[in-house]
Amino acid sequence: AIVLDEQVITAPRINEPITGGSGQITGNFTVDSSTQLAVLLRAGALPAEMTFLEERTIGPDLGEDSIRAGRIASVIAFAAVLVFMGLSYGLFGLFANVALLLNVALLFGILSLLGATLTLPGIAGIVLTIGMAVDANVLVFERIREELKTAKGPSRAIELGYEKALSAIIDANITTFMTAMILFALGSGPVKGFAVTLMIGIATSVFTAIFVTRLIVVMWFERKRPRTIEV
Known part of the structure; x- marks a missing residue:
């Protein structure tokens, strides 16, 4: 033929x-x-010559070079967040960093169980998750600072800080989770990957911010019983 x-x-x-x-x-x-x-x-x-304007070798998904650059950017962002929390909130910032490490470990663990492939949109979802997890801890710590100014004592300030920041944390994460669900339902391909990573990240962020960080703070306070705290 x-x-x-x-x-x-x-x-x-x-x-x-x-x-x-x-x-x-x-x-x-x-x-x-x-x-x-x-x-x-x-x-x-008919003879037709081919003129090469640009030649690039890319891997699957969005290219191995893009994935590598995304991973490097994620590590740099993660390290910057850890340093910021430590410098801004001292010991409480270190508590938040421990919870953040656990958050990322949980996120990767769930993604591994689901057999998900790490793509560039997925990396973006992970970075966004880190930011949201830190934002929740920042809300709590700022509320504790405000309560300390009213001279209620450190124990009561910690309790009220978590109680008053809880509604803001839940509302913010619910709205973001609903947006991720819409992206998953209406999107395709990379958009679905981003949405899945974001939804899992929201769940782990809420868990670590509300339960893990609070558990660490309470355990430290019960053990040390300081008369004053600095947040």
Whole structure:
């Protein structure tokens, strides 16, 4: 068969061996059909040089180079968040960092159980999760600071800080979770991957911010019993 641009132009029957490098197509052709066939055959034989403007080798998904750059950016962002929390909130910032490490570990663990492939949108979802987890801890710590100014004592300030910040944390994460659900329902491909990572990250962030960080703070306070605390 003679094929041009993945389309079969003609499929003549071979009656004898082609030994001289050329052949002849015979049949009941009209003038128009024979002319059209000749034009198509000559079009496929026209020389056309290819000029390379740019050549890149990419891997699956969005390319191994993009994935590698995303991972490096995520590590840098994660390290910057850890340093910021430690400098801004001291010991309480270190508590938040421990919970943040657990949050990321839980997120990767759940993604591994689901057999998810780490793509560039997924990495973006992880980075957004880290930011949301830190935001929840920042809300709590700022509320504790406000309660300490009213001289209620450190124990009561910690309790009220978590209680008053809880509604804001839940509301913010619910709205983001609903948005991620809409992206998953209406999106496709990379968008679904981003949505899945974000929904899992929201769940782990709420858990670590409300329960893990609070557990660490309460255990430290019960053990040390400080008269004053600095947040």
